[in-house]
Amino acid sequence: MGFSTRQIHAGVSPDPVTGSILTPIYQSTTYVQPSVDEYLAKGYSYSRSGNPTVRALEMKLADLEGGAGSACFGTGMAAVQAVMLAFLNAGDHAVVSDVAYGGTYRLCTKVLNRFGVRFTFADTARPEAVAAAVQDDTRLIFTETPANPTMKLTDIAAISEIARQAGAIHAVDNTFLTPYYQRPLELGADVSVHSTTKYIDGHNATVGGAAVSRSAELDEAVRFIQNSTGTIMSPLVAWLTLQGCKTLSVRMERQSANALAIAQFLEAHPKVAQVCYPGLESFAQHELACRQASGFGAMLWFEVRGGLAAGKQLMDCVELWSLAENLGSVESLITHPVTMTHADVEPAERQRVGIIDGLVRLSVGLEDAEDLIGALDRALAGI
Numbered sequence: 001m002g003f004s005t006r007q008i009h010a011g012v013s014p015d016p017v018t019g020s021i022l023t024p025i026y027q028s029t030t031y032v033q034p035s036v037d038e039y040l041a042k043g044y045s046y047s048r049s050g051n052p053t054v055r056a057l058e059m060k061l062a063d064l065e066g067g068a069g070s071a072c073f074g075t076g077m078a079a080v081q082a083v084m085l086a087f088l089n090a091g092d093h094a095v096v097s098d099v100a101y102g103g104t105y106r107l108c109t110k111v112l113n114r115f116g117v118r119f120t121f122a123d124t125a126r127p128e129a130v131a132a133a134v135q136d137d138t139r140l141i142f143t144e145t146p147a148n149p150t151m152k153l154t155d156i157a158a159i160s161e162i163a164r165q166a167g168a169i170h171a172v173d174n175t176f177l178t179p180y181y182q183r184p185l186e187l188g189a190d191v192s193v194h195s196t197t198k199y200i201d202g203h204n205a206t207v208g209g210a211a212v213s214r215s216a217e218l219d220e221a222v223r224f225i226q227n228s229t230g231t232i233m234s235p236l237v238a239w240l241t242l243q244g245c246k247t248l249s250v251r252m253e254r255q256s257a258n259a260l261a262i263a264q265f266l267e268a269h270p271k272v273a274q275v276c277y278p279g280l281e282s283f284a285q286h287e288l289a290c291r292q293a294s295g296f297g298a299m300l301w302f303e304v305r306g307g308l309a310a311g312k313q314l315m316d317c318v319e320l321w322s323l324a325e326n327l328g329s330v331e332s333l334i335t336h337p338v339t340m341t342h343a344d345v346e347p348a349e350r351q352r353v354g355i356i357d358g359l360v361r362l363s364v365g366l367e368d369a370e371d372l373i374g375a376l377d378r379a380l381a382g383i
């Protein structure tokens with residue numbers, strides 16, 4: 001069956017007790033067992049270890065990504081953390097995208113490093129740089145593509161092959177494109193990670209995460225961390241996210257079409273110094289974007305002439321676009337990564353990986369493209 005059919009029907013079925021077409025919110029801590037001998041007969045004991053509403057979302061996401069199983073978490077960072085805890089031990093080495101989300105960078109450099117895990121931040125856009133970074137004890141390669149906020153792409157198939165030869169796990173943060181446009185597991189990766197806070201939910205209503213694994217063994221390792229660290233998603237968040245999933249393909253198509261129109265408008269604007277969107281032919285890795293994904297997504301960045309001061313002025317005066325940190329929602333958002341999402345990344349490291357001071361990030365929503373363009377046009381005229 002096609003993606004749009006599966007995004008609605010996979011993982012869920014009418015409630016056997018009432019016929020409710022929506023999976024209920026199983027707001028229960030514990031589950032009564034029929035007898036000591038039939039412990040776990042219905043699969044649930046305690047909602048930290050598993051919950052039927054969360055399970056429905058886990059099954060849906062596993063289906064959409066083409067994985068053997070998935071685990072859902074209270075936040076995207078809990079999903080990233082679970083993958084790292086599942087596959088890394090003290091003394092192990094990991095290679096991570098040098099442009100990964102700021103929270104991922106912070107988890108590596110300020111938390112997991114304290115437990116003896118060693119990280120190399122490599123330019124994952126260059127497979128040869130990843131191969132050179134791999135050491136004898138590299139157990140995990142963690143990439144993010146497109147990366148937040150630079151939009152740098154990583155060739156998933158090429159890095160998966162490097163990981164396979166090194167005997168390491170390749171986990172891909174697939175938050176920006178979602179399984180509708182990009183399926184890392186089909187390209188050879190082992191785990192696909194999401195901040196479901198973004199497009200999977202899509203309505204600025206929840207914070208959540210997911211890790212979808214290629215095999216049942218990998219899924220079990222991630223689920224063990226989910227239970228041990230107590231980071232499972234809540235039933236209400238899972239329920240809201242289940243509703244969001246049903247329109248994922250429609251939202252992605254429309255938001256991506258809006259993003260392309262906005263990128264083209266900005267590219268032609270005299271006050272804009274540069275625009276970075278994978279769907280533009282001017283995008284350095286446009287060929288890779290076409291090869292490994294079936295769409296370009298709805299994230300882009302641009303630089304206003306006049307540098308940081310002009311960028312700040314634009315963000316403060318633009319109508320309709322909300323100055324806010326999230327991305328992937330139906331509401332269009334505008335962000336300044338240097339002072340907002342990536343403030344924890346050291347300035348030298350930011351400069352090195354291309355997060356320039358004047359970078360303005362757009363998360364294009366579902367509004368009418370002409371309204372979004374009109375608002376940007378008026379704001380640009382005023383600076």
Ligand SMILES: Cc1ncc(COP(=O)(O)O)c(C=O)c1O
Pocket residue numbers: 075076077078080101103144148173175176194195196197207208209
């Ligand atoms: C690419 C990416 N991965 C992971 C995360 C972390 O997700 P969360 O904020 O749900 O913890 C984010 C958050 O912005 C992100 O953009």
